[in-house]
Amino acid sequence: MVCVDFAKATGILLNFVAPNGITRCSEDKHVEVTVEYQQVVNGSATGPIYSETVMLHGIDGSRSQIAKTLRIDMPFTGTFRFRAKRITDNGDHADLSDDTKFYLAYAFYESDKLIYDDVTLARVRTVATQQATGAQSREFNLIAHRKLYSFQSGEKSVDRMATSNFADIVCAMTTDEKIGRRDINTLDVVSLYAVADEINTYFGVPIEFNYTFDDAKMSYEEALATVANAVFCDARRESNQVFFVFEQPRDIPTLLFNHRNKKPESEKRSVSFGVNKDFDGVKIKWHNPADSWSETEIKLPNDNVINAKSLEISGITNEAQAKLLAYRALNKLKHKKRSVEFSAYHEADLVTRNDLILVADDTRPMLVSSGSVIEQYGLYLTLSQPCVLDENETYVIHLQLPNSQVDVIQLSQGSHEREVLLARAPTSQLVFEYEGNISCSTYLVTTDTHSKRDLFLITEKSGGGGESSITAINYTDQYYLNDKDYV
Incomplete structure (x- = not known):
């Protein structure tokens, strides 16, 4: 006799198993089991003894495992005791297989609260097989949309x-x-x-x-x-x-860095040939709703890649989005040729990862000129550094504006080597040191054909509060070549 101490119990689930089937000479047999139960109050058996029966039948003369669950809805609530007895005798033959075991018992009650605020409930019914009931912990997958x-x-x-x-x-x-x-x-x-x-x-x-x-x-x-x-x-x-x-293609950088706001001798530039770490492609995993939400892998540029860069991105459940993310990563592998590292002062607090910046090359003599704007008279600018322009070449000036944008304007030579004439007025008022400002508008003069040569995308930034370390890669529209594949 087994006693189950559970004050809320309204029913019993009992599992019986015939591990080797119920058969003799390929002839199906059966086993009948009687279950008796009684209410227990304050540790003492109380009231009548109830009984239920359950029948296990052999199937097609097979010796495969057979299981049966008996559900009993008790006429009372609370602690109870029960026992089970086999009442079928199929004899004692060498070729008989009908061993039947009582396996597990559960007391249960039906919850009267089916809705909980801000909680998602999933109710699962499991067939009481030997493998299922032997599991220490249960896991299940389901499709849910919050x-x-x-x-x-x-x-x-x-x-x-x-x-x-x-x-x-x-x-x-x-x-x-x-x-x-x-x-x-x-x-x-x-x-x-x-x-x-x-x-x-x-x-x-x-x-x-x-x-x-x-x-x-x-x-x-x-x-x-x-x-x-x-x-x-x-x-x-x-x-x-x-x-x-x-993040999308753009032409206007957020900030300009030159010798006025970079830490002296902190800049390092490198040029790479081939692909970083010899990656021959990329791979990304996503969940395919058309295939029971199974995990699916995409490899680019084809399925034959051997050393693919793995993208750890969560939340992707459509193939188009997965491919667009993979193509961006692949294009950056293919077209990232130059990188720059430098330390910058407080202006660097205005930018972060994936911002487009303009960085003057201070690792070699300046191609044209880089510095700060000293004065403005109409369209004429007086510069802090000499700026000698060839009349047979087209030049542009990149001006850092106080609204965190860089304005690019064509220019020509002024009356002396530190003066230039703009083709139009800047889109925002410039800032000058003599007006009492801590920092003034900086500039970078390049040839028009090289206007994008010093554009970089920030990949890493650390530090802050006056000095930050920045790592960036060359910018090119080729990173976004496949963005319109589904338009």
């Missing part, structure tokens, strides 16, 4: 909706009590949804994020970076507001 509130209209939506829009996901992560723990006002909501629409229009296919975060130690910032990495963006914060910046 419903979130949307802020696309500028206000919180009335109802939740199933969504894969990364803007909705970032809003939910930010306001979640256990993830972001922040007010929605810490997000630039308007910019976030505008960037999401811009990305979908640019690529011509839905760019989504579908991923289950299962690391309790992951920070809010790390989760933002995971989302941004999957949707071709960088997550940033300025003035205590988080926003996403879409």
Whole structure:
């Protein structure tokens, strides 16, 4: 007799197993088992004894395992005791196989609470096979789509909706009590949804994020970076507001670095031939919804690559998005030829990873001129360094503006070697040292044919608070050659 002490129990599940089937000479047999149970109150058996029977039948003369589950809904609630007895005698023959074992018993009750706020419940029914019941822990896969509130209209939506829009996901992560723990006002909501629409229009296919975060130690910032990495963006914060910046082809750099804002003798440039680390391609894993959401691998430029660079990107569930991410990585492998490292002063606090910058080459004598603007008279600029222009060549000046942009303007020689004449006025007012400013507008003069030669993309930045170390690679539109494959 077995006693089960469970005050909420309303039923019993009992499993019986015939490990070698129930048969004799390929003739099916059966085994009948009787189960008796009784209520227990304060440790004492109380009330009538109830009984139920269960029958195990052989199948097609097979000696394969047979199992049967008996479910009993008890007429009482609480602690009980039970016993099981075999009542079928098939004889004692050498070729008889009908050994039957009581395997496991469960007490159960039906929960009367089916809905929990902010909790997703998944109820799974498992067949009580020997392998299933012998498992120490259980895991299962399912397809779930979380419903979130949307802020696309500028206000919180009335109802939740199933969504894969990364803007909705970032809003939910930010306001979640256990993830972001922040007010929605810490997000630039308007910019976030505008960037999401811009990305979908640019690529011509839905760019989504579908991923289950299962690391309790992951920070809010790390989760933002995971989302941004999957949707071709960088997550940033300025003035205590988080926003996403879409990486795409561009012509206007964010900042100009020359000898006025770089640490002396800190610059190192290198030129590479071939592909870094001899990678012959890239590979990325994504989950294919058409194949039971199984993990699928894409290799580029073809399936024959041997030493492929592996891309660790989460949340990809469509092939087009996976290929676009892979092609960007492949194109950067192929077309990254030059890199630069240098230390910069406080202006470097204005830029971060994937920003486009203009870097004067201070590792060799200047091709034309680089320095700061001393004075302006109309379209005439007085420069801090000599600038001698060849009348048979076309030149441009790259001017650092106070609005964190670089203006590129054609120019010609002025009346002396430190004076130049602009083809048009700058798009913003310049800043001069004599007006009491700590830093003034800097410039870089190049030939027009080499205007993109000193453009770089930041790949790493460390430090801050007055001095930062920056690593960047050469910029080229070829990084984005395959962006329009699905337009």
